[in-house]
Every structure is written in structure tokens, then in C-alpha cells.
Amino acid sequence: MTIYRKLQNFHFALLATMLAIGTIGVTMLYSAAPNAWQPWAGAHATRLFVGVLLIIVIVAIDIKTWFRLSYLFYAVALLLLFATLYAPNNVSAKGGTRWLDLSVVVLQPSEFMKVALVMALARLANNNHSLRARQIIYLFAATLMLATPVVLVLKQPDLGTGLILLMTGVVALFASGLRVVFFLIGSTATLLAVPVLWNFMKPYQQQRVVSFLNPESDPLGSSYHIVQSKIALGSGGLFGKGLFQGTQGHLNFLPEKHTDFIFAMFAEELGFFGGSLLIALYVLLLSLCMGIALATKHTFGRVLCLGLAANLFFYIFINLGMVMNLLPVVGVPLPLVSYGGSAMMTVMISIGLIINVYVHRKEWLDRN
Template identity: 45%
Template sequence: MLLLCAVGAVGYVALYSAGSGNPDLYATKHALRFGFCLVMMLCIGFVDIRLIARAAPVAYVVGIGLLVMVALHGEVGKGAQRWVDLGPLQLQPSELMKIVLVLTLAAWFHRASWERVGNPFFLVVPAVLVLVPVGLIFKQPNLGTSLITAVLGGAMFWAAGVRWWKFAAIIGAAAAAAPIVYENLREYQRARITTFLDPESDPLGAGYNIIQSKIALGSGGLWGKGFLQGTQGHLNFLPEKQTDFIFTMIAEEFGLVGAMGTLALLMLVVGFCFLVAMRCKHQFGRLLAIGLGTNYFLYIFVNVAMVTGSIPVGGVPLPLISHGGSAMLTTMIGFGMLISAWVHRDAEFGPARD
């Protein structure tokens, strides 16, 4: 709880700066949204874990339904259909889907004994459970999120005890398929990969974001330029500074020290998830916790790796810090379930026998 509040506070400070010292622009909204999500998280936290497990199939169907809705008539933003309009709330179903997927897989594997996990046929159903949303997200098209979703699914499989050689086989197959996939990528997705390999090749075009982000990070130095003093951010050289590049903003103004501090804080959150997973007496809770932790970790890693120019830009926010509702909402729903797992860690919740 405290950890999450700390993360939220970091977000507030960063967004205050991103709004050029004007809290109304981003920061206030962020705080309000965070408060709302916190309450919701606590509510979810007190729901019985078994109830949550039972809700998994319903959640999965809803998630897929939303993805299909987006595919049919979603809002088009930045060349892709990713948003669905739910009254006052615009939601990215792909974000929600990741949480739902964790939930569903945890529920599925909860019922699986070690032997059954070893049975390849038993894995067909969860594999389909993973591939359907991955495929839908990929079709949006959103390569980054679909990859993340796939990796997340893989992590769940791993934690559930799927045999290592199966992973080896899949990874090998993926490596073999990579060139074919590249052939079928959209133009802008290929541009991302090529500009990642050589960002200077197009400094005003596709490589602009990465270059400006690196300049902002690098110029921050060890101690940073000081709160509200970041030139890259405030003079708008840094694009999307309030969302995807919020970490750059922090690193520019607070330097390596601030960046590492933020990273450490986020790492503690992930660590907490792992702690919950270890302490849980039932497989569902364990898998849920580790899945949520991994999900959050993937957000952080992909985002920070992206802004430091380590992997191609992928439009992945830094949840709880970035400005934006979808990621925060889904992350907080996830943490709500995590808390529920923590609260009911000792509950009698044996694998269902059917």
C-alpha cells in the first residue's frame, strides 16, 4: 500500500513537472485518478480470492469481447485501433486483457497437478487462451503489447511448471519464424526496428523520439537539472513526456540518482508481488501474484528500456507514474487482486477435482 502510494507520488511530481509547473494539466487528474483507483483496489482486495478465481472465465470472455469490439469499431489513435469508448472512460482492452489473462491462467493451472502440467494435451487449452488475445492485439496492430502479452503468458506457463524443453522448443521455433514475421510487419513497425538499430538515420522522423529521449536522459547527468529545470522536457523536444516518456523526464530533472531511486521503488513493488507469491498457500494465489508481478515488471522494463534506446519504441506507459487511465486502472485492479491473494493467503483453496 505505502509502496504504491509512493509510486503514485513520484508520478504526481513528475507530471507536475511535465505540466510545466501547472498541476491542473496532468498532475491533479493523476492524483484524483490514483485516489479513485486506490479505493477500488482496496475493495477488490477484500473480495474472497476464491470468488475471484471463479470469476476468471467471465472476465476472460469480457476481455476478449472488448478486444473484438475494438477490432470492429474502436477509436483510431496513431494509426491503430486500440481504444474502446466506455462512456466516460476510454479503455485500452489490451491492457485489461493482460490482467485477465493472468487471472485466467492462474485459475486454469490451479486445478492442474504436476503430472497434468507435464501432459502436452493439457497445455492446449491455456495455449489457446494465450494465443487468442495475442492474435487480436497483434491485429490492432500493436506489436509491442502482443509480444508482452505472449511473454506474460510464457511466464505463467513457466511458473506453473511447464517443462523447460517445451520452452526451448517454442523459443527455437520463434527464432526460426522471426524473419518471416518481419516480412509481414507493418511499415511503421519495421521503421521502429530499423530506427532502433540506427536511430541517427532519421533524426527528424522515426528516430526523433529515441534521440531526444537519450539526449534528455544523458544531459540529466548524475544529479539532474533540478525540479522543473529540464530543458528537453519543458521546451517540448521530448515527445509524449507526460505518458510514455515520463521516466525520461524524471531522469532529466533528477539525474541518475532520481532514475535509480524510481527504478528501485518500482522494483520493490515487483518484489512485493513475489513475496506474496511465496507466502501464498494455494497455487492460484501464487500464480496470480507472480503473473501480476511479472506484468508490472514487463511494463517497467519495456518502458525504461524503450526510453533508454535499448529496445524499439513501443508505446508502453509506466503505470502509476505515466499520465493515462487505462494502464493505471488495470494495474490497480491487478494490485487489488494481489491484495486479495495476500489477505487470503492461508485460505483453504485446494485444487478443484473434477
């Protein structure tokens, strides 16, 4: 396929939706600064621009190359996760070791792993899609592939990312056609494992779950975030307090307003009107990914699409649910809006790969 053909096949609607959401992010980061390009809005805009270039590069590379590199990427990501935990040159912050200092760049390997895991599971599914008899072996391989990074991320400890990784992997397996009975067994086992997991959690994580269940019990403690977030949302009303006019954000009542709680600030300033517009944009983004998956002829592309879209969805859903006090406070950013390089990079790579699948949707991929 020539570059010209690829450009003809390029999914501009998806890119435009992504840029629209990213622009909302730039605007809100400008408001959060407050009202300045420094330190967040300018960098965010630059990353969006670089991201578009990255997407073009990813799309330009043939899907067969990505297909072949899947296991390698997975192996590298796994290695980096090990290194994060056990290498001497890791960086600790906020009671967890999530970054790896490679002297050139500080990486967050768990971000990289999200993409690599979906790619590896997609390739595994592609190779096994026609062999129903081999499902047990496939299940075993897939479970191992999924469980190893999840356990490593949980050990960092990063509960939020670990769970998202797990759920993303489960969706990828579901998309690949694994029999429903296995999911039933799996979810039953998970339910039974909850009490065990509770003991496995750090006290601050347990506290977060408790404060999620009853946020008003401790307004200046760990649930301060939730209470202030609800006040920001609720006081926004239908049309909001006006762009750059939010008091909860501008007077610093809202914590983490440039990262995890950016949606609260957005909906405070632009109200239900703005909030529902952003949610609609996310629905559009996800629908476009679904459409691509349905149009794709090969299992690798389908699973990759649905897996990466599911990953995006989990970020969106958990972040919004947390901000609206439907879910506990786990440090999960809002894709394309929250400030943060690693997360942004992951999203860009994901979208690049999804558009790549779209461009190569009619290719035939065999086992190698």
C-alpha cells in the same frame, strides 16, 4: 474471514511503495504541464486516490469469488477484443483501433485482457497442478488461451501490448510448473518465426525497429524521440538539472514527455540519483510481489502473483529500455508514472489482486 482480519493481513508496504511511485508520477506530470496541476498532475493524483479505494474493494472480495469469475472475465475480455476489431463503434487513433466506445466509457480492452488472461491461466494451472500426466492437454488449453488474445491485439495492430501479453502469459505458464522442454520448443519456434513476423509488421513498425538499431541515422525522423531522450538523460548527470528545471522537457525537445518518455524528463531533472531511486522503488515493488507469491500456498495465487508482477515488470523494463535506447520505441507507458487512465486502472487492479492473494495466502482452493 472478517473485514477486520483482512485489514490485519493487508500488505501496507506494497501499497506504500505503489503510492511512492505514484507520487513521483504526480510530481513529474506537474513539471511537464509545465508547472501546473492541469491537465495531467491533478487527474493523476485523483486516479491514485480512486485506485486505493479500488484496491480496498478488490481485497475485500473473497479470493474464491475471483477464482470463480476468472474464466468469465477472460471470456468478456475476449469478446471486447473482438468487438474492438469488428464492431462499428470502435475508436481509431494513431493508425490503430485500440479503444472501444461503450457510450458510457471508452475502454481499452487489451488492458483489461492482461489481468483476465493471467487470472484465467492461474485458474487453469490451479486445476491442473497435480496432474503431470495431463500436461499435454493442459499445454494445449493454455496455448489456445494465450494465443487467441495475442493474435487479436497484434491485429489491432498493437505490437507492444501484444508482445507483453504473450510474455506475461509465458511467465504465468512457467510459474505454473509447465515442463521446461516446452519452453525450449516454444522459443525455438519463435526464433524461426521472426522473419515471418517481420513481414507481418506494418511499415511504421519496421521503421521503428530500424531506427532503434541506428538512432542517429535519422535525427529528425522516427529516431528523433530516442536522440532527444538520450540527451535528456545524459545531460541530467548525477543530480540532474533540478526539479522543474529540465530544459529538454520544458522547451519541448522531449516528445511524449507526459506519457512514454516521462522517465527521461524525470532523470533529466533529478539525475542518476533520482533515476536509480525510482528503479529501486520498482525493484522493491516487484520483490514484495515475489515474497507474496512464495508465501502463498495455492497455485492460483502463486501464478496470479507472478503473472501480474511479470506484466508490471515487462512494462517497466520495456519503457525504461526504450527511453534509454536499449529497446525499440514501442508505445509502452511507465506504470504508475505515465499519464493514462486505462493503464493506471490495470496496475491498480493487479496490485489489488496481489494484495488479495496475500490476504488469502493460506486458503485452499479446489477445482471449482
